[in-house]
Amino acid sequence: MPHAALAHPPRWLSASQLHPAPAAGVRDWLFNEDSLTRRLSALSNDGFSVTPLVEGWQRLRNDECAALGVVDGSQGWVREVYLRGCGTPWVFARSVAARSALEGSGLELAQLGSRSLGELLFSDRAFDRGPLQACRYPAAWLPGETRAERLWARRSCFSRGPLGVLVAEVFLPEFWRATGVES
DSSP: OOOOOOSSOOOOBOGGGOSSOOOHHHHHHHHOOSOHHHHHHHHTTTOEEEEEEEEEEEEOOHHHHHHHTOOTTOEEEEEEEEEEETTEEEEEEEEEEEHHHHTTSSOOGGGOTTSOHHHHHHHOTTOEEOOOEEEEEOGGGSOGGGOOTTEEEEEEEEEETTEEEEEEEEEOHHHHHHHTOOO
């Protein structure tokens, strides 16, 4: 389902640009450069799983096009999943790649199924990870059952040559309850 265009899309900011700065525990999850999959697996005592929600070609949002360096309205592969801890959705993740760069790249996003894209990107040394950015994610862009205002999100772009994969991760209220961190 295409996402609504927002009158005021989020401003993705670096750690030093966030004012007021989030609490230290929140900042640690937003800007930690280790694999989120591995951290969630540890937090859930290996009760980590991935539930695909949406996969397919869609028109990318303008903020995604800008981050990937493609023209507004470009088509791309969109993958939306829940990253679950002990069966509970902890993180909503949206990963996108421009069709123009993805086709012929050898990266088969359609074949991932319930495997973690993050784990794939982290295990392939050919990918370079760009800087992490964070924002308060628009509720309108979340699946209905987890829709909430002002949830913390982060994103970064993994690139390999001309291919960029933009990965955004939204930390859901149940995640913060599991960590004991005040969001």
